[in-house]
Amino acid sequence: MIKYIGKRLAQILILLVIYVAVVFFLLHSMPGGIKAILATNPTLTPAARESILKAFGLNQSLPMQFVLYLKNIFTLNLGISYSFYPTPVWTIIAQRLPRTILLFTSATLISFFVGFASGKSLAWKRGKISEYVSTVIGVIAYTIFTPLLIFTLIWFFGSFLGIFPLNQFLNPDLWLHTNLDAQTIFLYLLLTISLVGLAMLVSFILAQKISHRVKTRKIIFYISTAIASALAIFWWAVSPVGIYAFDILWHMILPVISVTIVSYAGTMLVMRDSMLETIKEDFITTARAKGLPDKVVRDKHAARTAMLPVITNFVLSMGFVVSGGVITESLFSWPGMGMTLLNSTLAKDYPLASGALIFTGIFVLFAHLIVDIVYAFLDPRIRY
């Protein structure tokens, strides 16, 4: 397993270098690129131009510049943002990357499990009216133009029902009378959520070790998950900053719903198709003939086999979900990587834009790595 992960990591490192090379050479071959803006500005004196070219390393040859750029990326020295002068690009990215990770991870997990479960039961109930209706809704959600979906959500939940905030990362009125840093609270929230996730994973593995009966396993898993979440909620409720954390979470619900819908429909439709194929197989007939309960045949025999194409599709659709994330973030004014990318591009802030683009790429690469490892766990045919 470790050997497999190491191999994948080495591959990803190579891909990363290629990716950075593509981004670098594209940025430098652009007609309105960094060099053109710096070097052809008529208000600069020749001396100033020389010193700027030297300071940015633009007087060196292109391969040399690339090597320098690569070195700078691996040492996280991405330059200084023009629009947030004099903040370094890396500081901005380090602040905003966790927000995107939280948004993306929660939406992805929810959409995967909901899509998996609903696709499974839809295929099982083939021909019923509920199957037809859900398929149509799934197809609509799959093909809808993302901004239209978000406008509809904002209109319905934010304006018509008025139960969710319209946009923004937090409510400025609430944060006005405190000297707390939103980023600190947010990082603590992220830490709590990952601790609860870790507790769930540990209890799942423990339950597998302790008992062989599905029922006992489920009881152990659910009880420990409930205890972990209750502890987390209790800790936040008792602490004086709980209300601020709640504010951030409250603003997160609609963006998470949007990204979830964007990625949910694909999972659901592929799961349905793959499940319909699996049901026709002989081993399902055998399992039924053995007299196994319907639920066991569905969950253990059919769904487990039908799951693998879903994960493959999931890997392929990751770029699509990240794009959906960019649109979602900018429409909800959620200050993550997507919004940073868009705003810095519109403001012609090239260091920040290229930094954001590179880190979006790195993020997608690592998401791929994680899905690959999960795939290796699930597919019994993969042996290392």
Place this chain on the structure above:
Amino acid sequence: MSNTTEEMTASSEVFESPFKIKLKLMWRAFKENWKIFSESKIGMLGFWIVIIFAVAGFIVYPILASTVWKSTSLSSMVSYNPVTGYDFTIASNPAPPSLTHLLGTDPLGRDILAQLLYSTPREFALGIIAALITVFLGTTIGTISAFYGGVVDTFFMRLADLTLLFPFIPFLIVISGMMTVNLFMLALILGVLSGFGGITIILRSQAMIVKVKPFIESAKVSGASNPYIIVNHIIPNIMPLSFLYMMFNVTGAIFSEAVLSFFGLLNIRMSWGLMIYTADTAGYIVGTNIGTYWWLWLPPGAAITLICGAFYFIGRGLDEVVNPRLRRR
């Protein structure tokens, strides 16, 4: 004498030209495939949506533009162009739907319906040009790497893996922010970028299946050159699959254009995404305004959704023609 001419005409009826026979066979194959395609409800739905949009954009708009929306028809004093001009006869723009403006006007006083219809042919052109480039690249590269194998194959497959990993929309955002991109250039960029991606892998695997068929062997034995085999034997056999993926690529291209022009990054005159962008930057889609000014974002958004969905549905319908195992029979 007359007897021989009769004989000649009779013989020419029996021996048809090979071109005519080919056409007849194609027509028969088309009829059979059309029968399978028309059985899939979802495919027919998409087909009719595309037809409606095409009629609206290519036939209805020119007629309306030369009659109802003619520059001087609205008022003798003010000439009004529904796509670019400001309607002074309305007290305040944006105005809700009325009889003069069936879908209302936007903040710049332009007619929403006219803008919708005006953009339709451009969306079609963009989607189809991008998809054609993608399919051309994908088919060529897929067949070549399947046929020759070795280094070529490895290179293009790794390239396809890399393209699949690419965060597409963020990348396009940065590109179009740095240089002025017009509609044709966007079609070119989209076509080339997705031409090296997943479509190559799929078409390559299909070409691998065709490559080991006996008729390729017999073509080789009869002395056909490699390019001849690729062009005349392999490509026609993977064409149906290419055509299927062309439909999915039209969806992707139109979606990308809509997103980019929605962010105001493209240098184009008018498009559905740009209509939403105009309303958004003028502050009519912010906060509680969303419900009040619904006619600014709903028609263009719905048009993008419908056209993207329609091409996707056609793809699903064609899927049943191309993959026999998906059919119910």
